[in-house]
Amino acid sequence: MSATHSLETGEPQAKWAATRRPTVLLLAVSGMLSSMQFTLIVPSLPSFSEDLGVSAEDASWLVTITLLAGAVGTPVLSRMADMYGRRRLLLAALGLLVAGSLTAAVGPGFGWVLAGRALQGCASSIVPIGISLLRDIMPAGRAGTAIAVMSATIGLGSTTGLLLSGILGSGALGTSGIFVFSAAGGLLAMAGALALVRDAGVYPGGRFDVLGALGLSVVLGSVLFVLSKSAWWGTHPLPLAVISGLGILAACLWIPQQLRSARPVVDLRTAFRRPVLLTNIATFFATAGMFANHLLTAHEVQAPAGLGSGLDLSPVDAGLVMIPASLTMAGLSPVAGMLLNRIDGRKVLALGALVMSLSFVFRLFTHGSLTAIVVGAALVGVGTALSFAAMPALVMGYSPAQDAAAANGINSLIRTFSGAAASALFAVLLSGFAVSAGGSQFLTQAGLALAFAAVAASCLFASALALLLPSSRDTARR
Structure with a gap:
């Protein structure tokens, strides 16, 4: 690759203006497609286990490997985008998604499907690369709206994946239809x-x-890996201890190496600068609200009615219950963007996290009603739309323009870790506040109340952190 890559400067500005809106839509759809990959196969895991002739525990690796590949691929591809061209790496990420989907669709066995899922995970870099592209091409007064729309694709894609899984997996192509859809x-x-x-x-x-x-x-x-397999501590403590030790040793060697590197994969000096660090910490605690909304809503509506708060619905119906929350996120993202264009990003993040916190307090005191659950989940969606619009805008406002994709890649990575941590903590709660019904385990009312209270506190902490950030018209910064 040559040392410098730039835009062809001869293209008329009028043509740029005419293509901005379709470009925003395209990037948003691409982001939604990438975020779908984490949930698209989850409801169909039992079918994958049967079709591939593997145990349920082995089939769960189809989810774990995608998370692992996404965690690694997102910061790497985002840094490469800042070095070699964001459009070029956007195409590369989409290419990996297509290659992984085709490998999983036509591969002759479990190993091939696993490899395909790993390649699909690298597509998670599409969102941070797309956000950095939008900051480059959009006018200062409209960048906030475009970034908010792109950010909303994370929640919308995750919910859409849950809904499409059963439809695609039950078609003529079976579970391969899920991968054919992703490839197309x-x-x-x-x-x-x-x-x-x-x-x-x-x-x-x-x-x-x-x-x-x-x-x-x-x-x-x-x-x-340790977060996603936290349940193994009771049955496989030695492998988890070895992997934990390996990670600590690698970190001790990697941090000094990155500080010495002229072009590090992660600019630790920027990442640990107070505004960026506080934004990423707030991101972790606020994002837990979005993932908890998915987990706890699905859990609550599927729980047996005898538990007091359960509605005894099917997994498909549980997915339908989340549609209002997803539509709320998508519908409010332009509003969140307009707020970003007018007021500080830190205030938008603080407001969004506060709305999420109050929504979980509302859910803490409302049980057993489908209407209350749908309204509560939708209110969390309101806060999520505001928070997720502000996060990337703040990160880019506090980071050098030439590192926009890498900075957003780290922020996106923080969201991934937040989701893994939320799932791990949910498993911990199940181990202490569970009742068995129909071969499955469900949280007791006390466990569910504790979960809602913990998430409310997490989001409130994120709101307080946001107010500690320095004032900055970050979305207008160029």
Whole structure:
């Protein structure tokens, strides 16, 4: 690759203006497609177990491997986007999604499907790369709205994946239909990106820090593996202890190496700068609210009616209950963007996290009513739309413009870890406040109340952290 990559400067500005709106839509759809990959196979895991002839525990690796690959691939591809061109790496991420989908669709066995799912995980870098592209090409007064729409795709894609899973998996192609759908969507998105997306920056190029990327892979892989397999401590303590030790050792070697590197994979000096660090910590605690909304809502409505708060609904019905929350997120994202264009991003984040906290307090005191559950979940969606719009805008406002994709990649990674931590804590709660029914375990009323209270406190903490951030018209910064 050459040392400098830039936009073709001869293209008329009028043409740019005409393609901005379709470009925003294309990037949003691409982001939604990438976030779908984490949930698209979850309801169909029993079918995958049967079709591939593996145990339920082995089939769960189809989810774990995607999380691991996404955790590693997102910061790596985002850093490469800042070095070699954001459009180029957007196309690469979409290409990995297509390649992974086709590998999983036609592969002859479990190993091939596992490899395909790993490639699909790398597509999670589409969101941070897309957000950095939008900041480059959108006028200052409209960047906030475009970024908010892109951020909303994370929650919308996750919920859509849960709803589409059963439909696609029960079609003529069976579970392979899930991967064929992803491949077709990825190809269409690639075609759209080739036609509509242009780089609007100059990139330094240079030598990529391969050693730093390998070290980061070990560190992130170890942490996320231990989080996602936290239930193994009772049955497989030695492997988890070894992997934890390996991660700690790798971190001790990787951090000094990154501080010495001229172009590190993760700019630790920027990442630990107070505004960026506080934003990422607030992101972790606020994002827990979104994931908890999915987990606890599905759990509450599927619980047996005899538990007092359960509605005894099917998994498909549980997915339908989340539709209002997803539509709320999507519908309010332009409103969140307009707020970003007018007031500080920190105030938008603080407001969003506070709304989420109050929504979980509402859910704490309302049980047993489908209407109350739907309203409560939708209110969390309101707070999520505001919070998720502000997070990337703040990160970019506090980071150098040439590192926009990498900075958003780290913020996106924080969201992934928050989801893994929320799932792990949910498993811990189940171990202490569970009742068995129909071969499954459900939280008791006390356990559910404790979960709602803990998430409310988490979001309130995020709101308080946001107010500690320095005032900045971050979305207007160029």
